[in-house]
Amino acid sequence: MGGKAASMAVARGSAAIFQGLRHVCNKNSPKFPSLACTGLPLRHQKCQYASTQGLDLEEERPQFPGSTKAEFTLNMDFHLPEGAPGIPVYRVMDGEGRILKSSEDPQLSKDTVLEMYRKMVMLSTMDGILYNAQRQGRISFYMTNYGEEGTHIGSAAALDPQDMAFGQYREAGVFLWRGYTLDDFMNQCFSNDLDYNKGRAFPVNFGSKEHNFATYSSPLATQMPHAAGAAYALKRAGTGLCVVCYFGDGAASEGDAHAAFNFAATLDCPVIFFCRNNGYAISTPTTEQYRGDGIASRGSGYGMATIRVDGNDTFAVYNVTKAAREMCVTENRPVLIEAMTYRIGDHSTSDDSSAYRTHDEVNHYRGNSPITRLQRYLINQGWWDTEQEADYREAAKQQVMEAFRVGEVRKKPPLSDLLTDVYDTMEPHLVKQTQHMLHHIRQNKEQYPTTDIFTEEK
Ligand SMILES: Cc1ncc(C[n+]2csc(CCOP(=O)(O)OP(=O)(O)O)c2C)c(N)n1
Numbered sequence: 001m002g003g004k005a006a007s008m009a010v011a012r013g014s015a016a017i018f019q020g021l022r023h024v025c026n027k028n029s030p031k032f033p034s035l036a037c038t039g040l041p042l043r044h045q046k047c048q049y050a051s052t053q054g055l056d057l058e059e060e061r062p063q064f065p066g067s068t069k070a071e072f073t074l075n076m077d078f079h080l081p082e083g084a085p086g087i088p089v090y091r092v093m094d095g096e097g098r099i100l101k102s103s104e105d106p107q108l109s110k111d112t113v114l115e116m117y118r119k120m121v122m123l124s125t126m127d128g129i130l131y132n133a134q135r136q137g138r139i140s141f142y143m144t145n146y147g148e149e150g151t152h153i154g155s156a157a158a159l160d161p162q163d164m165a166f167g168q169y170r171e172a173g174v175f176l177w178r179g180y181t182l183d184d185f186m187n188q189c190f191s192n193d194l195d196y197n198k199g200r201a202f203p204v205n206f207g208s209k210e211h212n213f214a215t216y217s218s219p220l221a222t223q224m225p226h227a228a229g230a231a232y233a234l235k236r237a238g239t240g241l242c243v244v245c246y247f248g249d250g251a252a253s254e255g256d257a258h259a260a261f262n263f264a265a266t267l268d269c270p271v272i273f274f275c276r277n278n279g280y281a282i283s284t285p286t287t288e289q290y291r292g293d294g295i296a297s298r299g300s301g302y303g304m305a306t307i308r309v310d311g312n313d314t315f316a317v318y319n320v321t322k323a324a325r326e327m328c329v330t331e332n333r334p335v336l337i338e339a340m341t342y343r344i345g346d347h348s349t350s351d352d353s354s355a356y357r358t359h360d361e362v363n364h365y366r367g368n369s370p371i372t373r374l375q376r377y378l379i380n381q382g383w384w385d386t387e388q389e390a391d392y393r394e395a396a397k398q399q400v401m402e403a404f405r406v407g408e409v410r411k412k413p414p415l416s417d418l419l420t421d422v423y424d425t426m427e428p429h430l431v432k433q434t435q436h437m438l439h440h441i442r443q444n445k446e447q448y449p450t451t452d453i454f455t456e457e458k
């Protein structure tokens with residue numbers, strides 16, 4: 001008998017022994033009426049009958065430190081994920097903007113819902129203008145948020161503005177909700193002297209201390225362990241605040257995502273991991289990214305409370321984020337939200353998505369966008385009409401264009417800021433690079449309209 005066959009036989013033998021014990025214990029013996037053997041797994045049974053037979057059932061409990069919940073089984077059943085039902089998608093409104101169950105209506109005031117809607121339209125308007133500005137060569141890069149406005153505004157509105165936010169790059173609506181102004185967006189995209197990043201990051205790398213939003217970092221998922229750490233710090237400080245950490249379906253494949261989930265779960269960190277599952281990581285569709293049921297299916301593996309939500313239903317996103325926040329701050333535990341949505345725009349201005357998906361597919365989602373759905377709700381309520389819609393869209397365009405005009409013509413940040421804030425005293429290799437740079441700039445001054453060339457040249 002080969003080694004494998006032999007071990008199978010041993011396994012079958014021990015299975016038979018366990019089966020026997022189970023069988024004996026399940027007998028309702030008239031001799032022992034107090035017998036508590038009701039078919040419960042062996043480890044739950046203090047079986048008098050067994051003990052009279054000299055059988056120590058305690059011995060048969062799984063004693064492995066790796067799982068404190070497991071029970072023995074006599075059935076060799078592999079857990080096949082394809083056999084499990086899909087994790088349901090929570091929603092509040094249907095596509096026509098009708099509330100499906102009154103108990104789920106978040107009962108937001110007219111003013112609040114109008115503010116949410118206006119911010120979503122403003123975001124989309126800004127996206128259109130900055131996308132075209134890149135096409136005209138006026139900014140170097142841009143990423144639109146089309147289709148994901150509901151995930152941004154729905155979640156942001158449910159949080160405390162003091163909750164620390166970490167993002168990936170496609171969360172401009174959260175900034176907008178928190179009061180980051182159109183000027184702030186423009187200053188960053190034009191890298192001018194009012195940019196909070198001092199011109200050191202390319203467009204879309206927003207961040208603001210004032211708005212409790214950590215600056216984006218281009219390498220995917222690096223924000224996730226930072227978010228877990230920040231949540232741990234907030235817990236230790238007893239602030240009653242939580243952290244929200246946005247990330248994409250693609251970023252969830254990074255090792256940092258695993259590290260963040262596991263740290264947050266084992267250290268009981270009050271962090272909401274908010275996955276924007278928009279169907280793509282640039283050109284890679286989710287069908288090629290993973291074999292499990294989305295990102296939500298990973299939550300219980302880490303021991304996290306998890307929910308999946310219709311990301312195009314702004315009220316559903318609001319409800320789950322509000323409830324997740326409550327769990328985070330009252331129970332000190334991480335929560336995973338997977339918001340199902342669709343990236344309507346190209347990945348970025350460096351992408352042409354018609355190379356890997358059809359116009360029909362995109363148009364299907366465009367017709368069911370979160371903006372359309374919330375607009376239908378507003379119209380159903382009698383709070384909005386087509387005239388107000390046209391007026392607001394025009395006003396939004398004017399506001400964005402005005403901020404654009406102002407931001408575009410401002411000078412660049414002082415070059416003296418370029419190499420500061422990292423080292424206390426400048427490293428020799430940076431001194432050398434600075435000299436090279438100054439030489440180059442002196443020779444090409446007209447190309448560098450900064451507020452100073454270098455401090456000595458002011
Ligand atoms: C570590 C790392 N690997 C690869 C990239 C290149 N990259 C930038 S965005 C992106 C796709 C991310 O997709 P997803 O997380 O789903 O976010 P989405 O763009 O869909 O919002 C990739 C692969 C990167 N920035 N960092």
Ligand SMILES: [Mg+2]
Binds near residue numbers: 248276277278
């Ligand atoms: Mg994605």
